[in-house]
Amino acid sequence: MSISVEPSGQACGARVTGVDLSRPLSDDTIKALRGAWLEHHVLAFPEQTLRDDDLERFTQYFGPFGEDPFIAPIAGREHVIAIERRADEQAPLFAEAWHSDWSFQVTPPIGTCLYGITIPPKGGETLFANQHKALDTLPTELRQRIEGLVAIHSAKAGYAPDGMYGENDAASDRSMDIRPSPEAEAVQTHPLIRRHSETGRASLYSCLGYIIGIEGMSDEQAVELMMELYAWQTRDENLYTHEWEEGMLIMWDNRCLLHRATGGYDGHDRLLHRTTIGAGGL
C-alpha cells in the first residue's frame, strides 16, 4: 500500500489514502505524514475504522497529548473528548467563533485530531483559515500596524462561570460535558505574528474566540484592529471547507490555522472524538 496525498485545491488541506491507521505505523510512514501535515496543514484520512486506542496511538506519533481544560474526557479515557450535538439540541453551537485551540495556554497544542463517528447528511462542516496565507497577502499598511503587537488571550468569554458555556448555558440541553471554572480568568500573551515551531514560517496568530485585548491599546482600539484583521484572516481566499465523512480522521496544525464549527444539521446527531497534540519539545 503506498500513501497518496491529494491537495484539496483550496487554501490548505489534503486527503490522504493508502494508510490504515488502525495499525501501528512505521517510522517512514510517520515521517511522510508529518511532512505532508507541515505542507498542507490539515490532513484528512477517509475510510478509517478506529477505536479510541487507535486515535490515541496515532496522536502520540506527533507529540505528547495536550492538556484539555474545561471539557471532561469521555469515560475511561484521559485524553479523548467528545464533540457532540444531539439531533434535538437547542444549545448555541459549540466552537462557532474562529479560534486556534486553547490559544490561552502558555504553550497551546500544536495540533488537534478529530475523528468522525456520527456525521450528519448535510451541514456541520469545519472551516479552516490558512494564517500563513493571510499574513503573506496582508496589505503592507496593516502589517506595519500589527508588527510587534502582543495579544492577550483568555478562555473567560467561553469557560468562566459567567462565560458562554457557564451559568448562562447551565439550563440549556448541551450534550457536551463542559466544566466552566474561575481558572478561565487567567490570561496569556502571544505575539500577533508568530513563527511556526517546525517550519519557521511566519503566520498570524489572532483568534476571535480567545483574544481579549492587545498590550498597550485601549479596548476600543484593540477591538477595531482585531475586527479589521479578522476580516482579512478569514476571507474566502484563505479558506478550506472541510466536509466530513463517517470514519474520517483529520489532524490540523493550530500554529498556522484558525478553524470554526458550522451548524446546518438540525434534526441530526453529530459525534466526533478529539485529542490534542501537545508541543513537547517544540
Ligand SMILES: O=C(O)CCC(=O)C(=O)O
Ligand atoms: O465541531 C467542529 O467542527 C470543530 C470543533 C472544534 O473547534 C474543535 O474540536 O476544536
Ligand SMILES: [Fe+2]
Ligand atoms: Fe477548536
